[in-house]
Amino acid sequence: MSNDNLIETDVLVIGGGPAGLAFAIHYADLSKKNNLPIKVMILEKAAVLGNHTLSGAVMNLKNISQLLPDVDLTTIPTQTPVQQEEILFLTKKNAFALPFHPKAMSNKGNHILSLGAMVRWLGQIAEQKGVEIFAGVAGHEPIFENGKLVGVFTGASGLDHEGKPMANYQPPTEVRAKIIILAEGSRGHLTKKLIEKYSLAQDKNPQVYSLGVKEVWEVPEGAFLQGRVCHTLGFPLSSDQFGGGFVYGFSKTQVVIGFCSGLDYSNPAFDPHGALQMYKTHPRIAGIIKNGKLIKYGAKNIPEGGLFSLPKLYHDNFMLIGDAAGMVAMPSLKGIHLGIKAGMTAAQAAFEAIKAQDTSKETLSLYEKLFKDTPEYRELYASRNFRQCFTSNLYFGFLKFGINLITGGRGLSLSGKSKLEADYKHCETASKDNHLPKVAFDNKMLFDKEADLFFSGTKHNEEQPCHILISSRDTCVDCIERFEAPCQHFCPAQVFELSRDAQTNKGKIILHPSNCVHCKTCDIKDPFQNVTWVPPYGADGPQYDNM
Amino acid sequence: MNIIICVKQVPDTSEVRIDPVTNNLVRDGVKSIVNPFDMYAIEEGLRLKEKFGGKVTVLTMGPPQAEAALREAISLGCDEAVLVSDRAFAGSDTLATSYTLSKAIEKIKDYDLIICGKQAIDGDTAQVGPGIAATLDIPQINYVRKVEEIKDQTITAERVTEEGYEVIQSTLPCLLTVVKEINNPRLPSLKGKMKAKSAVIQVWSAADIAAAEDRIGLKGSPTWVLNIFTPPPKPRGKIFEGEAQNSVNQLVESLKGIIH
Ligand SMILES: Cc1cc2nc3c(=O)[nH]c(=O)nc-3n(C[C@H](O)[C@H](O)[C@H](O)COP(=O)(O)OP(=O)(O)OC[C@H]3O[C@@H](n4cnc5c(N)ncnc54)[C@H](O)[C@@H]3O)c2cc1C
Ligand code: SF4
Numbered sequence: 001m002s003n004d005n006l007i008e009t010d011v012l013v014i015g016g017g018p019a020g021l022a023f024a025i026h027y028a029d030l031s032k033k034n035n036l037p038i039k040v041m042i043l044e045k046a047a048v049l050g051n052h053t054l055s056g057a058v059m060n061l062k063n064i065s066q067l068l069p070d071v072d073l074t075t076i077p078t079q080t081p082v083q084q085e086e087i088l089f090l091t092k093k094n095a096f097a098l099p100f101h102p103k104a105m106s107n108k109g110n111h112i113l114s115l116g117a118m119v120r121w122l123g124q125i126a127e128q129k130g131v132e133i134f135a136g137v138a139g140h141e142p143i144f145e146n147g148k149l150v151g152v153f154t155g156a157s158g159l160d161h162e163g164k165p166m167a168n169y170q171p172p173t174e175v176r177a178k179i180i181i182l183a184e185g186s187r188g189h190l191t192k193k194l195i196e197k198y199s200l201a202q203d204k205n206p207q208v209y210s211l212g213v214k215e216v217w218e219v220p221e222g223a224f225l226q227g228r229v230c231h232t233l234g235f236p237l238s239s240d241q242f243g244g245g246f247v248y249g250f251s252k253t254q255v256v257i258g259f260c261s262g263l264d265y266s267n268p269a270f271d272p273h274g275a276l277q278m279y280k281t282h283p284r285i286a287g288i289i290k291n292g293k294l295i296k297y298g299a300k301n302i303p304e305g306g307l308f309s310l311p312k313l314y315h316d317n318f319m320l321i322g323d324a325a326g327m328v329a330m331p332s333l334k335g336i337h338l339g340i341k342a343g344m345t346a347a348q349a350a351f352e353a354i355k356a357q358d359t360s361k362e363t364l365s366l367y368e369k370l371f372k373d374t375p376e377y378r379e380l381y382a383s384r385n386f387r388q389c390f391t392s393n394l395y396f397g398f399l400k401f402g403i404n405l406i407t408g409g410r411g412l413s414l415s416g417k418s419k420l421e422a423d424y425k426h427c428e429t430a431s432k433d434n435h436l437p438k439v440a441f442d443n444k445m446l447f448d449k450e451a452d453l454f455f456s457g458t459k460h461n462e463e464q465p466c467h468i469l470i471s472s473r474d475t476c477v478d479c480i481e482r483f484e485a486p487c488q489h490f491c492p493a494q495v496f497e498l499s500r501d502a503q504t505n506k507g508k509i510i511l512h513p514s515n516c517v518h519c520k521t522c523d524i525k526d527p528f529q530n531v532t533w534v535p536p537y538g539a540d541g542p543q544y545d546n547m
Numbered sequence: 548m549n550i551i552i553c554v555k556q557v558p559d560t561s562e563v564r565i566d567p568v569t570n571n572l573v574r575d576g577v578k579s580i581v582n583p584f585d586m587y588a589i590e591e592g593l594r595l596k597e598k599f600g601g602k603v604t605v606l607t608m609g610p611p612q613a614e615a616a617l618r619e620a621i622s623l624g625c626d627e628a629v630l631v632s633d634r635a636f637a638g639s640d641t642l643a644t645s646y647t648l649s650k651a652i653e654k655i656k657d658y659d660l661i662i663c664g665k666q667a668i669d670g671d672t673a674q675v676g677p678g679i680a681a682t683l684d685i686p687q688i689n690y691v692r693k694v695e696e697i698k699d700q701t702i703t704a705e706r707v708t709e710e711g712y713e714v715i716q717s718t719l720p721c722l723l724t725v726v727k728e729i730n731n732p733r734l735p736s737l738k739g740k741m742k743a744k745s746a747v748i749q750v751w752s753a754a755d756i757a758a759a760e761d762r763i764g765l766k767g768s769p770t771w772v773l774n775i776f777t778p779p780p781k782p783r784g785k786i787f788e789g790e791a792q793n794s795v796n797q798l799v800e801s802l803k804g805i806i807h
Contacts, residue, residue: 004738005736005738007737007738007741043737048578132741132744134737134740134741136735136740137737137740154736154737157733157734157736158731158733158734166731167594167730167731168590168730168731168732168733168734169733170733170734170735170736170739171736172736173736173737173738175737461734463731537734538734539734
């Protein structure tokens with residue numbers, strides 16, 4: 001690699017979500033205060049900041065005011081204070097309000113907002129503070145030297161389907177930094193490599209995930225109160241499945257409808273996108289959107305394993321923050337303010353390390369030490385065994401959750417640490433019993449994947465190597481035989497198509513990578529771990545703007 | 548070889564929505580992009596520079612925001628950028644625009660080749676490129692799909708016609724307008740994006756390019772737009788099928804009906 005393609009900086013942040021931006025802002029502030037040069041750079045794979053951001057989002061704003069004490073928080077776009085909240089248990093036709101509202105789930109004082117809009121807002125502030133942000137650039141490959149991470153390569157472009165350079169070939173850029181911050185969000189592909197290489201998840205529970213599938217609807221005024229937050233349990237999931245729906249009154253005429261499905265389900269035919277469509281057939285939900293119009297669609301994973309699934313947060317020259325590390329508090333399903341806090345504490349550690357010219361793991365351990373002393377860490381601690389309660393049965397889960405509340409989160413296990421199993425290990429053999437009731441798609445209220453996908457705005461350069469890597473096509477044959485290709489169901493963007501030979505009935509998977517919305521479910525849930533997600537060309541992918 | 552590329556910033560039509568109530572185009576919040584055809588012009592300019600050396604200057608006329616289009620061109624590898632921007636240019640039609648860009652090109656001086664996209668997607672007139680060549684009084688080759696050779700101050704290129712293609716040779720300096728088939732544009736690298744961020748964009752006013760007052764802006768724009776409409780599609784041609792002798796006779800008969 002010629003030096004022509006080399007960039008050097010002090011701190012390189014991979015991912016411009018709330019965690020990465022909070023890190024960069026706080027790092028810039030600390031450097032400025034101490035008259036040190038501000039050399040921090042963010043790479044974000046979305047074409048525009050916020051375009052790959054998808055959240056609820058009901059947000060606790062307290063850490064934004066810590067991060068930006070001098071900024072008027074009413075300038076955050078799209079925010080609306082929570083006015084009303086409820087938790088409903090749905091049967092097929094009815095809805096019952098939960099008689100109590102667990103304190104850990106209360107949203108009093110929180111705000112409903114578009115995280116994408118907030119991320120763009122934070123991005124402007126960061127740039128004013130001297131942070132260099134490059135959108136449309138993905139971190140592709142880690143660079144190691146003497147066994148230590150020293151930078152990343154961005155992706156090359158101008159490659160044909162086989163990966164051979166064409167006339168418009170552009171080589172990767174090599175970015176070297178003293179410290180690298182992994183803020184890639186859930187199931188980051190560089191993060192995954194680093195966790196493996198340095199065994200950062202040793203002795204931890206494996207991470208487990210939920211796939212959140214979300215739509216934004218324009219509705220007539222009065223259809224759903226602005227500022228209302230509704231969470232639901234039950235329909236359309238059976239009682240052995242973890243998950244639930246959410247409906248947020250985003251503005252007078254916009255409502256957010258989403259459904260999160262725990263990926264530890266075992267029915268290979270289960271379809272998280274189908275679950276959202278089925279959810280909308282419930283009279284309670286259908287009533288809200290019946291005169292409305294779909295305006296946006298998207299899907300993204302949430303790491304839900306909690307404290308015991310957090311890997312070690314640092315190593316020589318790098319730190320993990322936010323969803324990349326799995327910092328989501330359950331059962332409130334909140335990660336934004338945790339990511340911001342993690343970003344701030346990591347910035348403190350990075351600043352000290354750069355100042356001392358020592359970026360070893362010993363110095364960076366300050367990050368974990370500081371983070372353990374935050375209210376956000378205590379939030380994770382309090383719910384440390386939450387997700388473990390719900391691995392078999394919803395009702396039994398509530399019983400265990402109740403015991404958890406009484407024992408201060410400890411539960412009944414002797415060690416105080418309940419175990420989890422990776423999502424991909426849950427998969428039953430395919431049979432007729434697996435088949436789920438069919439949704440009557442009308443593409444007015446109930447959208448099939450293809451129609452919904454249009455509203456994600458996703459697009460990919462057609463001329464590039466496929467970014468969904470399949471390790472072994474033979475394994476696909478086994479998988480089709482045993483499980484009837486769960487990928488065709490779990491992918492919310494119809495990237496995987498099972499095609500059968502008319503004569504032999506032999507199955508084959510056909511890929512449509514340009515449909516991908518970067519949710520990473522395939523990387524997580526494939527029962528043989530046969531699929532690896534890598535970033536396509538920079539700027540490719542969904543165009544979420546306000547999700 | 549020094550190359551000038553003319554680009555235009557246009558609204559991203561893939562994002563333009565129609566207001567269901569007023570039926571007007573909703574341009575609010577719509578991203579601006581470099582006119583897609585101009586991306587092929589940029590790519591061709593860069594490839595020629597890679598082959599023959601020299602410098603690529605990218606030029607646009609537009610409001611201050613049009614600077615973004617120039618930065619994008621720099622991120623792809625263009626060396627210099629000029630924005631001609633002045634309130635006096637407001638309301639320019641294709642004639643005034645051609646004149647203004649020509650004046651800027653005269654100020655840039657030393658050029659061998661000017662490359663434009665075949666047309667802009669927001670107006671579809673395809674007049675500015677040819678207009679520049681006419682104003683500068685230099686030869687032009689339009690709808691170029693391939694540059695075959697550049698040698699001894701002459702260029703040989705293939706241009707697309709409705710029936711096929713023509714091979715045209717011209718002396719330099721010369722202006723080309725290019726079609727999509729000519730190449731496959733590159734994507735910016737991080738290094739390129741970084742250069743673009745810190746690049747200095749020269750901004751020239753009407754006075755800087757010594758533009759005559761009555762030839763720019765509304766004053767210099769004789770075009771009157773009466774109506775904008777989609778032309779009706781060409782009717783399908785008639786196909787005479789069957790045995791050769793028979794269809795030839797039929798063809799002759801029907802031609803007799805048209806030609807008296
Ligand atoms: C459906 C759903 C609902 C949620 N609801 C809430 C809620 O109501 N309240 C709440 O507090 N939290 C909620 N969360 C969680 C919250 O959204 C996350 O915790 C939060 O977004 C984490 O921030 P982050 O910066 O760590 O990651 P992200 O927001 O995921 O940002 C990571 C960024 O990194 C980029 N990136 C990834 N890899 C690369 C790479 N290799 N190179 C360059 N860029 C890269 C991505 O494009 C992305 O922009 C919800 C999540 C989901 C999915
Ligand atoms: S291919 Fe994988 S990452 Fe892309 S949308 Fe489908 S499941 Fe998600």
